[in-house]
Amino acid sequence: MRNGFLSNTMRFGTKPFYLVLFSPVLLVFFSMVVNSTSPERRIVGEWKEISWEYEKVDKHNEYGHLMPKSIGDNIKQEIIEGMIIHEAESWIFLPDGRLLLNTNDNQRTRLSWKLNGRGHVLELKYDDGIGEHYKIQKISKDEMIVYFDTDIQAKGIVKMTFKRMT
Amino acid sequence: MGVLTAFAAGMVNVASVIIFFSFTSNVTGHFAILAEEISKQNWYQAAVVLAWIAAFFIGNFITNMIVIHSKERARQLSHVIPLVLEIACLLSVGFYGQYFYQETLMETEWLVGILLFAMGIQNGLTASISNFAVKTTHLTGLTTDLAILLSMFTKKDYRENEELKGKAQLLLSVVTSYMIGGIIAGVIILVAQFKVFWVASFVIVLVVLYDYSKVKVTRYIRTKRALGYMNE
Numbered sequence: 001m002r003n004g005f006l007s008n009t010m011r012f013g014t015k016p017f018y019l020v021l022f023s024p025v026l027l028v029f030f031s032m033v034v035n036s037t038s039p040e041r042r043i044v045g046e047w048k049e050i051s052w053e054y055e056k057v058d059k060h061n062e063y064g065h066l067m068p069k070s071i072g073d074n075i076k077q078e079i080i081e082g083m084i085i086h087e088a089e090s091w092i093f094l095p096d097g098r099l100l101l102n103t104n105d106n107q108r109t110r111l112s113w114k115l116n117g118r119g120h121v122l123e124l125k126y127d128d129g130i131g132e133h134y135k136i137q138k139i140s141k142d143e144m145i146v147y148f149d150t151d152i153q154a155k156g157i158v159k160m161t162f163k164r165m166t
Numbered sequence: 167m168g169v170l171t172a173f174a175a176g177m178v179n180v181a182s183v184i185i186f187f188s189f190t191s192n193v194t195g196h197f198a199i200l201a202e203e204i205s206k207q208n209w210y211q212a213a214v215v216l217a218w219i220a221a222f223f224i225g226n227f228i229t230n231m232i233v234i235h236s237k238e239r240a241r242q243l244s245h246v247i248p249l250v251l252e253i254a255c256l257l258s259v260g261f262y263g264q265y266f267y268q269e270t271l272m273e274t275e276w277l278v279g280i281l282l283f284a285m286g287i288q289n290g291l292t293a294s295i296s297n298f299a300v301k302t303t304h305l306t307g308l309t310t311d312l313a314i315l316l317s318m319f320t321k322k323d324y325r326e327n328e329e330l331k332g333k334a335q336l337l338l339s340v341v342t343s344y345m346i347g348g349i350i351a352g353v354i355i356l357v358a359q360f361k362v363f364w365v366a367s368f369v370i371v372l373v374v375l376y377d378y379s380k381v382k383v384t385r386y387i388r389t390k391r392a393l394g395y396m397n398e
Contacts, residue, residue: 029220032209032216033209033210036210036213038210038272039210114269114271115274116187117186117187118188118203118214118275119210138206
């Protein structure tokens, strides 16, 4: 290592050494910041539920039946029973932290939302503080994919896919 | 000192996982997440994780700078400065979280960054003092060392080696302390939320006091010995 990159750079003194070492990192960091939007801003808008399917699931359910990848309406009903998202058709994330869940029959539920971690955890809460959290797997301009765990009928991870409406 | 700092690290890590869904006492996972976010072209998340890793790095860097650039006579003070910095970080996260936290993503990112910086400081200090032998904020290397030691103890020669036995005891106490700290933090959060960081900073205060008392005792023994030689 005597003639390696580090020793060669250190020959020019401490300051150039640290400059050479850290400049690329800073450059990469700032270019990433400039070319990105916070997930907190990206999530704002109206999203329509497109599909529900199992991302990971036990091969057989509790009755020994083979589990399909897609989630039918009956199982979906069972899963969302007891969850706060209910039967929402569209999810409207407002910038002030409110979330409106609209159903097919024009019923509306109001919740509050926030992101946690590095923006990968979506927390939904009712006013009384009861809440749930979901993992945001992907959030792009047009599509959002959200995961959550379930143990209804079969133990697994449910993948919800949304399409941006506005 | 290793045991107490490991206890604080366990508390901080478990608390941050529960509150912020992010680890703050180690960066191995963050490196993996950084690679994942880059591969998915999630530049914002990648930048956040890179900044977190940098915070941990800077904490280590600053601590070792303080230790190696301090003069021999002020060596003990050089241990105290990083610990005071760590206490300040933990207290600021505790106070801000308890009284001002609006649960926005940016606040979360900053608070996690400050905790990673604090853990970097602690890790740098214990590693620096122990000549890179002990790290108290993460247990990967420690688990490896412990497994190697325990496998060595299958041979009688190693089993009877006092130095190896001492090292195994130290590693076991660090792991146990880290775990207990984590469990206690999990319980405290349920009732006190962000005040858990006040408790963690109190543990670091104990470390400072322990360090200070050790210096006093060492100086006392040295003075006694010196006086003894002079009398002879």
